[in-house]
Amino acid sequence: MTERVITSLTNDTVKGVRALHMRKERDLTGTFLAEGLKFIGEALDQGRAPRMLLVGEDARPHSLLDRAKAATLKAGGDIIVVTHAILEKISRRDNPQTVLGVFEQAYAPLDSLNPASAPCWVALEQVRDPGNLGTIIRTADAAGCGGVILIGDCVDPYSVEAVRATMGSVFAVSITKTTPEAFLTWRKTWPGSVVGTRLDAKASHRSAVMQRPSLILMGNEQAGLTDDLASACDVNVKIPMRGRADSLNLAIATGIMVYAATDDA
Ligand code: SAM
Known part of the structure; x- marks a missing residue:
């Protein structure tokens, strides 16, 4: 997969990520949403790459962001560039983080x-x-x-x-x-x-x-x-x-x- 741009709030991928606020959807997909570069850095340090990386079009260049993009692509995930309005909608916040990751849940038996x-x-x-x-x-x-x-x-x-x-x-x-x-x-x-x-x-x-x-x-x-x-x-x-x-x-x-x-x- 490569980088693609989404600008529509009604796009199905955007709807899918927004739905991760609901337990039913998290249970169904076995995934969850983590917001912000700090979280994504912690995940990468633990060897966990995002299944999907959402990057705001206003995200500032950062070495950690480059690392996250490389890890996402290497793991076969998607990188999606989105508008600020989409980030607000997904995070349900006025000042959303500019980088979001969708990760797989992990439970230890x-x-x-x-x-x-x-x-x-x-x-x-x-x-x-x-x-x-x-x-x-x-x-x-x-x-x-x-x-x-x-x-x-x-x-x-x-x-x-x-x-x-x-x-x-x-x-x-x-x-x-x-x-x-x-x-x-x-x-x-x-x-x-x-x-x-x-x-x-x-x-x-x-x-x-x-x-x-x-x-x-x-x-x-x-x-x-x-x-x-x-x-x-x-x-x-x-x-x-x-x-x-x-x-x-x-x-x-x-x-x-x-x-x-x-x-x-
Ligand atoms: N009404 C509840 C009760 O009677 O246990 C109060 C529960 S308390 C808010 C939630 C949990 O926090 C407790 O089950 C216990 O594990 C822990 N906890 C809170 N205060 C504690 C205390 N002073 N000593 C030991 N455990 C406490």
Whole structure:
């Protein structure tokens, strides 16, 4: 494929990319949208080339853009030059990024994970907020976690909102989807500590023994960690709260937990 120009907002390719805001379309195509050169640079660093690279006609020359174009062509993808109006329409923003990439989704099967490859892993039960999930993926990357495991009915990590919140870490962190049943079976082989987080736990997160690799379980934003999963943990802990707030935001609590589990790692 070579470079082509699209100027019509009603072009089928443009419609297809816009549809990636919908989970149904992402599930159907197995692709997602990443916006901006920073994201595309992260992807290239991880050996992931875009299936389609959309470049605004007003995009400034940049060595990373040249690299992205070369990688796209080498992988057999399309390069499409589009108008500013098309970028606005696709990103649903007034000041869109001038380079967008359509990438293939990647999930690591549960059985392929190597717990010993990292000091800490994160498992999320029914996370519902895309901003929380994206922030957790970014934080897991920063803390050096092995990956993020999504248990049960979770928000799509490849939604536009979640991907934006990862700031590019969506390409660096292994993401796994599983059911509560499969997780509970797999958990039996975990070589370190499995640590649940609950507001009714007695132990504080600082006092609990966390033997590496730690697997940190976080609960749903409304309902918290279910009894089934909490009772499968070696220990359940609470992060002390000293004011009037009755809980921490899920992503903040995950950040505190993963840094406690990886301190001096
Ligand atoms: N109403 C829910 C409950 O009773 O658990 C609150 C859920 S909280 C907003 C979402 C998740 O963040 C919890 O399931 C837990 O994993 C984590 N979390 C929030 N605050 C926490 C704290 N102080 N200690 C431990 N985990 C916490």
